[in-house]
Amino acid sequence: METLQWDERLHYRDRLRASRYAALADAEAFSEICFAVEAIGLRLYGREATMNQYFPRIQVLAEDSAVFSEMPHQFPQLFSRFDALYKTVQIARNDAMHAGIYARHVTTAAIELCIGLEEALMKEQQLVRTKVKDYMVRSPIIVHPWQPVAYARQLMLMHSFTFLPVKIGDWKLVPEVSMAKFLRRHEDRKLALGRSIQDAASLENNALDLLTAHVVGPEDNVSDLLSGAPANQPTLWLVDDGHAGLAGVLSPFELM
Numbered sequence: 001m002e003t004l005q006w007d008e009r010l011h012y013r014d015r016l017r018a019s020r021y022a023a024l025a026d027a028e029a030f031s032e033i034c035f036a037v038e039a040i041g042l043r044l045y046g047r048e049a050t051m052n053q054y055f056p057r058i059q060v061l062a063e064d065s066a067v068f069s070e071m072p073h074q075f076p077q078l079f080s081r082f083d084a085l086y087k088t089v090q091i092a093r094n095d096a097m098h099a100g101i102y103a104r105h106v107t108t109a110a111i112e113l114c115i116g117l118e119e120a121l122m123k124e125q126q127l128v129r130t131k132v133k134d135y136m137v138r139s140p141i142i143v144h145p146w147q148p149v150a151y152a153r154q155l156m157l158m159h160s161f162t163f164l165p166v167k168i169g170d171w172k173l174v175p176e177v178s179m180a181k182f183l184r185r186h187e188d189r190k191l192a193l194g195r196s197i198q199d200a201a202s203l204e205n206n207a208l209d210l211l212t213a214h215v216v217g218p219e220d221n222v223s224d225l226l227s228g229a230p231a232n233q234p235t236l237w238l239v240d241d242g243h244a245g246l247a248g249v250l251s252p253f254e255l256m
Helices: 006-025 031-045 051-062 082-093 100-122 149-159 176-185 189-194 197-201 222-227
Strands: 163-168 170-175 214-216 237-240 246-250
Touching: 006 031, 006 100, 006 149, 031 051, 031 082, 031 100, 051 082, 051 100, 082 100, 149 163, 149 176, 149 189, 149 197, 163 197, 170 176, 176 189
Parallel strands: 214 237
Antiparallel strands: 163 170, 237 246
16 A cells, blocks of 8 residues: 655645534535545545545555544444444445435544544654644634624634634634623624624723733644643644744644
């Protein structure tokens, strides 16, 4: 089987992760996961083929993941086998009945498949790849100061974000709890939703509370970040791109 280089592993890991996030936001978007898995199959197989033909090559890769090689044997009631997940996604790939309970079931299987393959792609790299750049989520979603609170709220609900970056002078974070408090404090919800993020944050009373963001560099060590992170608080690191923008974001979620 073709050996994947580190840059390739990162590319496919990021593609799987992005498709998994899309499926979490919309259960009927599980086809994005199919496309990501097929891209890996094409690379490993060496030419365009079917998911059935890709299966043996991807199965070899999947064996590098403890989620597939160990957990289903130790905890069969909690973890599904790779072949079962793959076949479920394969069958659904060409099935038109992607709605309701069916879509949610298939999406759950597809997300489990993603999680296992992401771990397989990162195997044996955990000890030698220790930098922020190896794990960060690239092309992060941010909100701009002039955009309305309603838009920030929509992004947070669509993507299940705990924090949303915004640059007002320095980088800040809009926390989900601040958003909930801000909307509850104001009797006129329509007015509150229509305010810009910057205006809402600068109100004298009942303002939208923002947090000062922890900005790190892509070459920083993830072990240093984790050692300094509070165990009982949500955490999000913003990764500076060197040009006053963001190269990515990193949370403990990506380091699990």
